[in-house]
Amino acid sequence: MDEMTKDSDNMLVDGYRRKIDYLRISITDRCNLRCVYCMPAEGIDLIKSANILRYEEIIRLVRIAARRGVSKVRVTGGEPLVRKGIIDFLSELNSIEGVNDLSLTTNGVLLAKMAGELAASGLKRVNVSLDSLKPDRFEKMTRGDNLGDVLNGLKAAEGAGLSPVKINMVVIKDFNEDEIIDFARMSIDNPYHVRFIEYMPFDTEAGWQKDKCISAAEIKNICSEVAPLVPVSDTKGGAGPARRFKYAHAKGEIGLISPVSDHFCGSCNRLRLTADGKLRTCLFSDKEIDVRTSLRDGSEDSVIEKILFQAAIEKPERHYINENVFKRCSRTMSLIGG
Numbered sequence: 568m569d570e571m572t573k574d575s576d577n578m579l580v581d582g583y584r585r586k587i588d589y590l591r592i593s594i595t596d597r598c599n600l601r602c603v604y605c606m607p608a609e610g611i612d613l614i615k616s617a618n619i620l621r622y623e624e625i626i627r628l629v630r631i632a633a634r635r636g637v638s639k640v641r642v643t644g645g646e647p648l649v650r651k652g653i654i655d656f657l658s659e660l661n662s663i664e665g666v667n668d669l670s671l672t673t674n675g676v677l678l679a680k681m682a683g684e685l686a687a688s689g690l691k692r693v694n695v696s697l698d699s700l701k702p703d704r705f706e707k708m709t710r711g712d713n714l715g716d717v718l719n720g721l722k723a724a725e726g727a728g729l730s731p732v733k734i735n736m737v738v739i740k741d742f743n744e745d746e747i748i749d750f751a752r753m754s755i756d757n758p759y760h761v762r763f764i765e766y767m768p769f770d771t772e773a774g775w776q777k778d779k780c781i782s783a784a785e786i787k788n789i790c791s792e793v794a795p796l797v798p799v800s801d802t803k804g805g806a807g808p809a810r811r812f813k814y815a816h817a818k819g820e821i822g823l824i825s826p827v828s829d830h831f832c833g834s835c836n837r838l839r840l841t842a843d844g845k846l847r848t849c850l851f852s853d854k855e856i857d858v859r860t861s862l863r864d865g866s867e868d869s870v871i872e873k874i875l876f877q878a879a880i881e882k883p884e885r886h887y888i889n890e891n892v893f894k895r896c897s898r899t900m901s902l903i904g905g
C-alpha cells in the first residue's frame with residue numbers, strides 16, 4: 568500500500584467549496600419488499616453478483632475516503648439487512664479511523680431480530696422507512712404484510728440503544744397524506760425522530776407526478792394542527808438536511824425534508840457508492856464514476872483516491888428537478904441507494 572497521511576489541505580472538497588465528509592453506501596440492490604415508488608413487482612434486472620462490490624473492497628474504499636475527510640457513513644440498499652455478513656462488515660466499518668458516525672437505513676422488516684447485534688457492531692443509529700400505520704395500506708405500498716415486524720423493529724432498535732430512531736415517511740398525495748398527523752403524534756410519546764420526506768421523481772411504475780408531492784411547508788402546517796411546533800437546533804443525532812421541530816414536552820421530534828420544494832443542495836456534503844461500484848455525485852444526476860475496476864485491477868490507493876477527488880469535483884452545484892431540462896434518473900432508489 569502506498570504512503571498517505573492525513574493532510575488537512577488535501578481533503579475532499581467539491582468545485583463549489585462544499586466539504587465532502589459523507590459517504591452513502593449501497594451494499595445490495597436486493598430487497599425483501601417491493602415498494603411501489605421504488606421497485607417493480609417483478610421483472611427486475613438485478614445486478615449480477617460478480618459485479619457487486621465485496622465487503623473488503625468497500626472497506627478499502629472507505630479507509631481511503633476517511634483519510635481524505637469522510638467521517639460519516641450510511642449503509643443502505645436495496646435492503647441492507649438482507650445481505651449476509653452485514654454485522655461483521657459494520658464492525659469493520661466502525662473500526663476505521665476517522666469514521667465517527669455510522670448509520671443505516673432499513674425497511675425495518677428484519678430489525679427486531681437484528682437490533683441487538685447491530686448495536687453491538689458499533690452501529691450508532693437507524694433510519695426506518697415506514698409510510699403507513701394501516702395494515703392494508705402498508706401492504707399496498709410495500710407489497711408485503713410486514714407492518715407488525717416493522718413496528719416491533721422500532722421498539723427493538725430503541726431498546727438496543729440505536730438512538731435516535733428515525734422514522735422516514737414518504738408523503739404521497741391521496742395515498743398517505745391523511746396519516747401525517749398520526750405519524751407526527753408518534754413523536755410525542757416515543758423518542759422517535761419522525762421525518763417527512765417529499766416524494767421524489769424517479770422512473771418507477773408508480774409514475775411520479777408533481778401534484779402527488781406534498782411540500783414540506785404543507786406538511787408542517789398539517790403537523791401544527793396537533794400543537795404548536797418549536798424549532799430544534801442542536802446537532803445531536805446527525806440532523807442532515809432535515810428542518811427540525813418538536814412539540815413542547817414531546818419525547819421525540821419532527822423533521823421536514825424538502826428535496827423537491829426547497830432544495831438543500833448548497834449544503835450537500837455527500838457522495839454515493841452504488842452496490843456495483845459506481846460513485847454518484849448527486850441523487851438526481853445520472854453521472855457515475857466507476858471505482859470497481861480500479862478496486863479490482865491491483866491499482867494503488869492513490870488511484871482510488873484520485874477517483875474520489877474526481878467524483879467530488881464533478882458534483883453538480885444543484886439538482887434541476889423543477890426545471891424543464893430535468894430528466895428522471897435511469898436508476899431507481901433501490902439501485903442508487905436511498
Ligand code: SAM
Nearest residue numbers: 644645646672673674696735766767900901905
Ligand atoms: N430498503 C431500505 C429502506 O426502505 O429504508 C433502504 C433503501 S430505500 C431505497 C431508502 C429510502 O428511499 C426509503 O426511505 C424510501 O422510502 C426512499 N425512497 C425510495 N423511493 C423514493 C421516492 N421516489 N421518493 C422519496 N423517497 C423514496
Ligand code: SF4
Nearest residue numbers: 598600602605645674
Ligand atoms: Fe425495498 Fe427500500 Fe425500495 Fe422499499 S424503498 S422497495 S424497502 S429498497
